[in-house]
Each structure stands twice: as structure tokens, then as C-alpha cells.
Amino acid sequence: MKFLYFIFFELVTRLLPILGWVSPKVSHFLKGRVGIIAQLQEYRSKNPGELIWFHVASLGEYEQARPVISMLKSHQPDTKVVLSFFSPSGYDNTVKRPNPDLDYITYLPLDRKSWMEKFVSVMKPDQVFFVKYDLWYHLISSLKNKGIPSYLIAASFRPNQIYFSWYGGFFRKMLFDLDWIFTQNRQSLDLLRQHRIQRVSLAGDTRFDRVAATASSPKPLENIRSWIGDRPVVVVGSAWEEDMRLLIPLINSRENYKWIIAPHDLDPEPMDRWSKQIVQASKKYSGWTSADSNSVLFIDNIGMLSSLYQFARIAYVGGAFGKGLHNILEPLGFSVPVVFGKVKRESKFPEATQAQQEGCGFSVENEQQLFLVFSELEKEETYRRAASSAKNWVNSNLGSAGRIVTYIHSTKKSL
Missing domain, CATH: 3.40.50.2000 (Glycogen Phosphorylase B;)
Structure with missing residues (x-):
């Protein structure tokens, strides 16, 4: 499976530029990622020190992350917080609405091993948070190899997901490699423990904190x-x-x-x-x-x-x-x-x-x-x-x- 995963991303990185000629969405997806490592390198050269990295798929997952980001930032105001997106729509909407708790916003590279290892080396995060899903094998492996704590928050799992299939051992390894998983509900907690993933706890859905904060000061x-x-x-x-x-x-x-x-x-x-x-x-x-x-x-x-x-x-x-x-x-x-x-x-x-x-x-x-x-x-x-x-x-x-x-x-x- 690891070999197939490697081949998939080798093919994708070659096919996407071709698709970009006929698909504005693919073109936008690719253009947003041009030079992201060099830009991150420049940011980190000017902003060294402790850094917490949150990765989200898109806007909905960012909303789930916001209560945790805000609370961490209030406890550690001097710590830099970086947010990465996979989705262009999430990135575009967020950069238009500045959040004082965020110090830097970027795209995530595609999950080729060399790209992810370089990205992590440049980022030098002290902690990494994934939100709900959007886990990537080479990214998590790189964090694990460098001893960087990584967490999954607001996790919600279903039995029919690939992690829990008979052929899903490759993907399930990512869950084992995370330092801790905070689940939204009891069902997800029980499902993880059934598959011998023990570094888990029930934290609830961070969206409730987010909507309550919005309702208190719209x-x-x-x-x-x-x-x-x-x-x-x-x-x-x-x-x-x-x-x-x-x-x-x-x-x-x-x-x-x-x-x-x-x-x-x-x-x-x-x-x-x-x-x-x-x-x-x-x-x-x-x-x-x-x-x-x-x-x-x-x-x-x-x-x-x-x-x-x-x-x-x-x-x-x-x-x-x-x-x-x-x-x-x-x-x-x-x-x-x-x-x-x-x-x-x-x-x-x-x-x-x-x-x-x-x-x-x-x-x-x-x-x-x-x-x-x-x-x-x-x-x-x-x-x-x-x-x-x-x-x-x-x-x-x-x-x-x-x-x-x-x-x-x-x-x-x-x-």
C-alpha cells in the first residue's frame, strides 16, 4: 500500500498541471501552492521561536479549530500560530478576514515525502494539530520521526472509513502515530479503542464553543x-x-x-x-x-x-x-x-x-x-x-x- 500511495502522488503531481490548463479550480489549487516553502522560510527567518501549527481541510474545520487556537493564544501570547489549508476556498475566505490569533496562513503541499519533510523542517513546529480529518501519511511520519507532538482534535470516525477496513493498516498507522486523539463523541472513542488505538479521550465538539462565542458577541x-x-x-x-x-x-x-x-x-x-x-x-x-x-x-x-x-x-x-x-x-x-x-x-x-x-x-x-x-x-x-x-x-x-x-x-x- 505504501508503494501505491507513493505512485499515486507521483502521478498526481504530474497530471495536475495538465488538468490546470482546462480546469480553473485545479489551476487555482496549484497557483496557491507556488513558492509556499520559500515564503514560509522567509517568515520563519524573521519570526523564530515557539510555533504551534494547525492544519485544516477547509473553512468548516477552521471554525472547529478556532476555540482551541484562541485559548492557546491567550495562554501563550508570544507563541506564533500558523494555519495551513488544503482547500483553496478555505484559504481564500480566511485571508480576507484577518484573525488576530493567527500569525501566518499557508497552503499545505501535496503529500510527497520530500516536500513534506522540507515543509516540516522549515516550519519547525513545537506542536501540530489536525482538525477532524485530513491526515497525510508522509506529513505525520515526518512529525513522528522528528519527535514533534501531533494531535487530532474534533475527531469523528465511522466504521466504514478506510482506517478500519481489513486493508486499511497503512492508513490506520497514522492514527497510531498521533500523540493523542480528542474525539467529538463516544462512538468514535469506542471505535478507536476497538482497533487498539489507546491514546484517545472524549473532548466533545469544539463547534459548540465556537457558536456560543459567536452568539455572545455577533x-x-x-x-x-x-x-x-x-x-x-x-x-x-x-x-x-x-x-x-x-x-x-x-x-x-x-x-x-x-x-x-x-x-x-x-x-x-x-x-x-x-x-x-x-x-x-x-x-x-x-x-x-x-x-x-x-x-x-x-x-x-x-x-x-x-x-x-x-x-x-x-x-x-x-x-x-x-x-x-x-x-x-x-x-x-x-x-x-x-x-x-x-x-x-x-x-x-x-x-x-x-x-x-x-x-x-x-x-x-x-x-x-x-x-x-x-x-x-x-x-x-x-x-x-x-x-x-x-x-x-x-x-x-x-x-x-x-x-x-x-x-x-x-x-x-x-x-
Whole structure:
């Protein structure tokens, strides 16, 4: 398997430049990685000293890392924190929104042995954190060989993953080579121990810490507040075409509501098309003022959604009918009941199942079910129960970041 892994990356590194000629996404993926080692080398020459490195796949995993990053930085303000991304979309969105807890942001090289060994040698991290997944064999081997502590936080595993298959020993070795794994849930903890991986503990889901922090100090967005007035609001987060097919009839049936819609894709064409199907007047945020009388507002930018939930009576989160459900914990952090499509793989989105069991999440498969759920949530008693359940569930799951940081500091002192 190791030989096949080696051959795969040898082929990939030769094929991607060819694909880049015809695929803008591949081209962007490659251009972002040009010169990253030299740039890192320059940064480290000017910023020596202790450094903690967090690696994430994309934006969602970065959000899970943020509570841990913030807590470590507050305890060790002079320690540099570097964040690496695999995904261009995660990188692009993060560099546009500076975080004072981050000192340097970079891409991760492809997992060729020589590239990863060079990258680690230049980085010289004192500790490395992986978030949820996106583990790479040569990277982890290099860290192990250099004696650099490495951790996996917010880990969520399923029995059908390659790590636990009969042929997955090569990939399972990465889990053994990590110094500690902090799992989101008990199922992941038990699964790892069944496969004799013992350096594990249950820390919980750091996303609860993140959404609680956002809810405690959202962006004020006074222009939105002024526009809303005393009307009830539905915030639709990360809407896809499949979601809007269900939502547009509902929007047209509820003229007393204000609707704030944040599409997954900022392409104006779908927003223009949806506007034509909606009876009420609609506008895009980029061309809107709070004095406008529209009832539907499309958010055509990045960075507002998490704070917009503060205005919601009910939230709808999209993606379940497509590639995967987006973050339902963000509205729940504001004690807002959340509706979403029926997920295709429940094991991949355990929070969706749990939210339904708690009574604050509501799954729908079609337009009829959406109308029924929405009508039920318009009943005051049902709504109060759902909102209270959301608040209690979030509060009962806080503290994951603290458990992780406490363990890290305790092991560091014992060295």
C-alpha cells in the first residue's frame, strides 16, 4: 500500500498541471501552492521561536479549530500560530478576514515525502494539530520521526472509513502515530479503542464553543435590524438550488415575514432567477439600503451569515439535498430552531440526528413536510420548547476547547 500511495502522488503531481490548463479550480489549487516553502522560510527567518501549527481541510474545520487556537493564544501570547489549508476556498475566505490569533496562513503541499519533510523542517513546529480529518501519511511520519507532538482534535470516525477496513493498516498507522486523539463523541472513542488505538479521550465538539462565542458577541448589523422592524424573520443559510425549490413556495405563502437568504454560491444568476419566482420584492445586499421596502434580502457576500442568525425566529440550513448539510449549530447557538433537508448519510452528520432527538432540529424531505414543520413552529408552545431545547443542548456541550488545552498543558509540563 505504501508503494501505491507513493505512485499515486507521483502521478498526481504530474497530471495536475495538465488538468490546470482546462480546469480553473485545479489551476487555482496549484497557483496557491507556488513558492509556499520559500515564503514560509522567509517568515520563519524573521519570526523564530515557539510555533504551534494547525492544519485544516477547509473553512468548516477552521471554525472547529478556532476555540482551541484562541485559548492557546491567550495562554501563550508570544507563541506564533500558523494555519495551513488544503482547500483553496478555505484559504481564500480566511485571508480576507484577518484573525488576530493567527500569525501566518499557508497552503499545505501535496503529500510527497520530500516536500513534506522540507515543509516540516522549515516550519519547525513545537506542536501540530489536525482538525477532524485530513491526515497525510508522509506529513505525520515526518512529525513522528522528528519527535514533534501531533494531535487530532474534533475527531469523528465511522466504521466504514478506510482506517478500519481489513486493508486499511497503512492508513490506520497514522492514527497510531498521533500523540493523542480528542474525539467529538463516544462512538468514535469506542471505535478507536476497538482497533487498539489507546491514546484517545472524549473532548466533545469544539463547534459548540465556537457558536456560543459567536452568539455572545455577533456583529451588530444595525442596518439589518432597522430594516426588520418588528416583523418575524427566517434566515436561510447556505441555500442550494434544491433547497430553494422547497423554500420559494413557502416564502410566497408568508408575506408577513422578512426573509434573509445567504446562498451557498455567490453567482448572481441563481439569485436573479429565484427573485423572479418570489412574489415579494427582493434585493441583493450589495445594492440595498435599510430604507428599502423589500421583504426578501439576498446576502451576496461572505462573512455575515453567522451573525445574521441573531435576528432569526426560525432558520433553514441548506446543503442536505446536495453535497452535504452545512452548519446547523450556528443558528442553534442563538437558540433558534433549525429546519434542514433529510441528510443522505446520517453517520456523517451526527449533529442532525441529535438535534432532532433534542427537539430543536427538524428534517424535511419535500415541500409538504416543510409547510407542516413551519406551521408547527408558528405555534407558540412548540416554538418555545424548540428554542429552549436549542439553548440547553448547546450549553450542555460547552467546554471542549478547555478540555483539549488543559490536557496539552498538562503533558507539556510533564516533559
